[in-house]
Amino acid sequence: MLTRIALRNIFRNRRRSAITLAVIIFGAVGLILFGGYKAVTFRGLRESTIRRIGHLQVFRAGYSSAESQKPLEYGIENAAALRARIEKDPRVKTTAAQITLMGLISNGDKSETFVATAVEDHADAGTVLLGTGLARSMKVREGDSITLMTTTAAGSLNAMDLRVAGTFASGVRELDDRAVKMQLTAAQELLQSTKIEKLLVFLHDTSQTDAARAALASKEIELKSWSELASFYHQVVLLYNGIFSFLGLIVFGVVVFSVANTIVMSIFERTREIGTLMAIGTARARVWRMFFLEGLLTGVIGGVLGLAFGTGLAQLINNAKFMLPPPPGYTVGYQLMILLDPRVLAITFFISVFTATVSSIVPAFRASRMQIVDALGHI
Amino acid sequence: MKRLIGLILLSLTLDTRAEDAAAILARSDAYRNSLDSFSIDVELTAHDGKDVETSKFRVYGKGSDRSVVEFLAPAAEKGKYLLMLRDAMWIYMPSSSRPIRISPLQRLMGQASNGDVARTSFTVDYTPVSATEHGDEWMLELHAKDPSIAYRKVQLWIDRTTHEPRRADFYVASGKLLKRAHFREYTVMSGRRTVSVIEIEDLVRPGRRTEMRYANLVARQNPDNMFTREALAKW
Amino acid sequence: MNEALLHLDHVSKSYRLGRVLVRAVDGVTLDIERGDFLALAGPSGSGKTTLLNLIGSIDKPDAGRVVLDGVDVTATPLHHLATTRRESIGFVFQTFNLLPVLTAWENVEYPLLLRGMSRRERQERVHHWLEQTGIRAQAKQRPDQLSGGQRQRVAIARAMAGEPKLVIADEPTANLDSETAAHILDLLAEINRTTNTTFVFSTHDHALIGRARTVVRVRDGRVAQTEPTAAAA
Numbered sequence: 001m002l003t004r005i006a007l008r009n010i011f012r013n014r015r016r017s018a019i020t021l022a023v024i025i026f027g028a029v030g031l032i033l034f035g036g037y038k039a040v041t042f043r044g045l046r047e048s049t050i051r052r053i054g055h056l057q058v059f060r061a062g063y064s065s066a067e068s069q070k071p072l073e074y075g076i077e078n079a080a081a082l083r084a085r086i087e088k089d090p091r092v093k094t095t096a097a098q099i100t101l102m103g104l105i106s107n108g109d110k111s112e113t114f115v116a117t118a119v120e121d122h123a124d125a126g127t128v129l130l131g132t133g134l135a136r137s138m139k140v141r142e143g144d145s146i147t148l149m150t151t152t153a154a155g156s157l158n159a160m161d162l163r164v165a166g167t168f169a170s171g172v173r174e175l176d177d178r179a180v181k182m183q184l185t186a187a188q189e190l191l192q193s194t195k196i197e198k199l200l201v202f203l204h205d206t207s208q209t210d211a212a213r214a215a216l217a218s219k220e221i222e223l224k225s226w227s228e229l230a231s232f233y234h235q236v237v238l239l240y241n242g243i244f245s246f247l248g249l250i251v252f253g254v255v256v257f258s259v260a261n262t263i264v265m266s267i268f269e270r271t272r273e274i275g276t277l278m279a280i281g282t283a284r285a286r287v288w289r290m291f292f293l294e295g296l297l298t299g300v301i302g303g304v305l306g307l308a309f310g311t312g313l314a315q316l317i318n319n320a321k322f323m324l325p326p327p328p329g330y331t332v333g334y335q336l337m338i339l340l341d342p343r344v345l346a347i348t349f350f351i352s353v354f355t356a357t358v359s360s361i362v363p364a365f366r367a368s369r370m371q372i373v374d375a376l377g378h379i
Numbered sequence: 380m381k382r383l384i385g386l387i388l389l390s391l392t393l394d395t396r397a398e399d400a401a402a403i404l405a406r407s408d409a410y411r412n413s414l415d416s417f418s419i420d421v422e423l424t425a426h427d428g429k430d431v432e433t434s435k436f437r438v439y440g441k442g443s444d445r446s447v448v449e450f451l452a453p454a455a456e457k458g459k460y461l462l463m464l465r466d467a468m469w470i471y472m473p474s475s476s477r478p479i480r481i482s483p484l485q486r487l488m489g490q491a492s493n494g495d496v497a498r499t500s501f502t503v504d505y506t507p508v509s510a511t512e513h514g515d516e517w518m519l520e521l522h523a524k525d526p527s528i529a530y531r532k533v534q535l536w537i538d539r540t541t542h543e544p545r546r547a548d549f550y551v552a553s554g555k556l557l558k559r560a561h562f563r564e565y566t567v568m569s570g571r572r573t574v575s576v577i578e579i580e581d582l583v584r585p586g587r588r589t590e591m592r593y594a595n596l597v598a599r600q601n602p603d604n605m606f607t608r609e610a611l612a613k614w
Numbered sequence: 615m616n617e618a619l620l621h622l623d624h625v626s627k628s629y630r631l632g633r634v635l636v637r638a639v640d641g642v643t644l645d646i647e648r649g650d651f652l653a654l655a656g657p658s659g660s661g662k663t664t665l666l667n668l669i670g671s672i673d674k675p676d677a678g679r680v681v682l683d684g685v686d687v688t689a690t691p692l693h694h695l696a697t698t699r700r701e702s703i704g705f706v707f708q709t710f711n712l713l714p715v716l717t718a719w720e721n722v723e724y725p726l727l728l729r730g731m732s733r734r735e736r737q738e739r740v741h742h743w744l745e746q747t748g749i750r751a752q753a754k755q756r757p758d759q760l761s762g763g764q765r766q767r768v769a770i771a772r773a774m775a776g777e778p779k780l781v782i783a784d785e786p787t788a789n790l791d792s793e794t795a796a797h798i799l800d801l802l803a804e805i806n807r808t809t810n811t812t813f814v815f816s817t818h819d820h821a822l823i824g825r826a827r828t829v830v831r832v833r834d835g836r837v838a839q840t841e842p843t844a845a846a847a
Contacts, residue, residue, distance in 0.1 A: 001720075001724070001727050005713070005715060005716065008715035008716075009715055012714070012715055069467075069482065069483065070483065102484055103484060103487070104484075104487055106583050106584055108583065108584055108585060109584060109586070110584070111583075111584065113484075147555075147583050149487055149551075149557075149583065150484065150487070151483035151484055151486075151487065152526070152552060154525075154526035154527045155466065155483060155526075155527035155529075156523070156526060156527055156528050156529050156530065156531060156551070156552065157487065157529045157530060157551050157552075157557065158551045158552040158553055158555075159551045159553060159555045159557055159583065160553045160555065161555065189553065190553070192526065192552050272709070272711060273711070273713060273714075275711075276705075276707065276711040276713075277713075278672075278696065279670070279672050279699065279705050280699065280700060280704075280705055280724070280725050280728075280772070280773075281696050281697065281699045281700020281701070281703075281725055281728050281729075282696065282700075282728060283693075283696045283697075284693050284696070286728075372672040372673070372692070373667050373672060373673045376672075376707070376711075
């Protein structure tokens with residue numbers, strides 16, 4: 001009976017209820033869309049980061065704590081044996097050897113410092129790729145020749161002439177002003193060493209990172225997970241989560257005000273009714289429960305509708321394929337996608353119900369504490 | 380019989396040549412690193428295309444692998460000191476309380492690289508592997524004794540008669556020719572004939588050359604502890 | 615003679631009107647007999663409504679005792695009297711005071727639900743009283759679809775469904791036209807006669823006063839006269 005009364009009272013004043021529900025729905029939709037956008041962003045950033053740095057990186061033990069004065073001083077010797085061992089693990093998809101080195105790059109006219117990433121899948125050992133900023137500052141085009149100079153692993157000088165095969169954009173401007181990509185063997189030649197600096201390990205599944213890391217550990221190597229190395233990713237996660245929480249707080253605040261206002265007005269209008277109920281024997285607790293239930297049900301209805309609208313809108317957006325401009329520091333744009341994360345949906349529903357319920361508590365309490373005679377005498 | 384004597388004489392001369400290469404090298408080095416413990420004034424003029432910059436230093440040296448460079452001019456650089464050891468280099472600036480280590484990479488840049496070139500002791504760090512005649516000059520091919528030595532190979536041209544070094548070409552591990560030093564002038568300093576002008580060309584960046592003028596070479600007792608980081612701070 | 619259903623003993627009640635303390639009921643002592651059809655009569659401001667509220671246990675006196683069927687209700691805090699009210703007292707209001715979101719049937723059923731009655735018993739009682747008050751046909755309608763008279767009938771049915779000892783009615787006919795009022799009056803009297811439920815009214819209505827078996831004149835918070843009327847005989 002109480003539920004029936006509560007439900008009917010919710011729809012008693014159609015317009016006011018519609019507005020209150022609209023507020024809840026708006027809030028819910030906002031949370032779902034932003035939460036979904038956040039989830040897509042995280043996933044995209046995570047996977048693109050991993051594509052670049054691998055799921056795990058393997059170094060020689062002591063690499064991080066050492067202060068090396070010479071390149072590859074703490075590099076990995078016997079890389080082949082290590083790779084064979086690692087690739088035996090079924091979780092591992094592939095490994096890639098890498099060396100990063102620094103030096104001077106010269107076009108004959110001026111020199112700049114460069115930071116090179118030497119990888120195995122660079123096609124031609126006689127060529128390099130330059131970051132767009134560096135190519136511009138070196139004033140070189142495809143086919144031009146440049147000289148890379150560095151100190152070798154032993155400490156002597158070395159220099160190599162290489163051809164520019166093209167340019168690349170990493171998406172981060174600061175990197176592109178210094179970045180060089182070259183062949184691993186060319187780097188080893190330049191550094192006069194057979195070592196590699198690190199091994200990138202790519203797994204089949206990101207979720208297996210921790211398990212793989214534990215399994216592959218050994219005394220002579222140091223392992224770092226992508227998570228430890230991806231500080232930018234974590235910063236973005238923190239930022240977006242912060243915004244999401246802030247948004248949630250705002251939604252919470254607005255819904256509380258709206259529902260509380262509705263219930264307070266409703267109570268005010270029903271003062272004589274409340275007096276009557278109490279006169280004919282309704283206990284105070286029951287009166288409280290009646291209004292509390294109204295708040296709760298408003299939250300539930302609003303939550304359900306909010307979920308429906310939110311998921312519907314998300315589908316629409318995904319199908320529409322809107323394109324967004326590049327985020328700070330990046331050079332390419334991407335499609336606006338909303339990922340429907342069950343966790344976000346659950347949180348949203350919970351917030352809707354919780355806030356509506358919470359906002360009804362105090363007004364309901366006040367209603368239950370009314371004096372019968374005063375209430376009956378109310379207009 | 381004449382042919383036999385001729386052959387013997389020839390073989391002897393050949394052997395002598397091989398041994399001579401080391402001796403020649405030593406003598407050639409003497410024109411550049413004449414004193415073991417010394418101080419010398421250096422005036423450096425750097426040409427970069429049309430730009431010209433001049434600086435002045437006093438270098439205190441001991442052996443071929445230790446030196447302290449005192450910056451004298453221009454005014455902006457005055458008061459700075461450089462400690463150059465075989466494996467490391469530190470700079471001390473009056474504005475900071477401690478000397479800063481310069482990484483090998485930073486050593487590649489700027490005039491520090493020329494300093495390395497100018498003071499190379501060929502006898503200490505290099506082994507002569509061949510000597511060939513080129514007109515009135517010997518060309519000695521020198522290979523670094525140690526993989527940590529900056530330039531793996533040097534071709535040194537010296538005067539056949541006086542054994543004064545004329546030119547040195549410095550090669551890196553890949554075989555690329557990086558720098559060329561011309562020993563232009565000789566003067567008598569401290570009673571010995573010494574190189575007084577060296578011109579160094581940067582072959583990676585044509586148009587860049589550095590001229591170093593040496594003067595006032597004086598024998599000086601430089602104690603070992605002068606060539607330490609701590610001593611650097613006390614200047 | 616029946617034992618008094620209700621005994622008021624030197625009951626007083628004051629309330630604040632702005633800065634002024636008004637003595638609405640001033641030391642009233644009164645007995646109300648079981649099965650009586652009693653009218654509290656008096657001009658506006660006489661305190662009759664306050665007195666009625668005290669009798670109905672929806673207000674607490676500042677002094678004195680109210681004893682309902684042998685139980686001193688003044689000893690209990692007001693909000694704990696909900697049970698007493700729902701079991702022993704029925705209310706009929708001048709403004710009907712039905713729950714607008716419930717049908718006539720549901721309105722009458724409501725207090726029975728509060729008492730946790732079984733479904734069958736609720737059905738029987740609601741049905742019975744809707745019949746008795748003559749609005750069986752309007753059972754499924756909501757108050758806003760009923761006339762004033764019909765609404766009051768629903769209210770009466772609601773009051774009676776719990777089979778109270780006492781029914782309190784504050785100006786039950788004031789919002790009705792004279793013809794409807796007369797019908798309602800007949801209904802109330804009929805119920806009083808057939809069930810012996812005690813009725814206490816507060817009223818201006820002369821017709822109602824005329825039909826009362828006992829009339830209590832209230833003036834300035836005091837009971838001036840208690841006169842059994844011809845109807846009592």
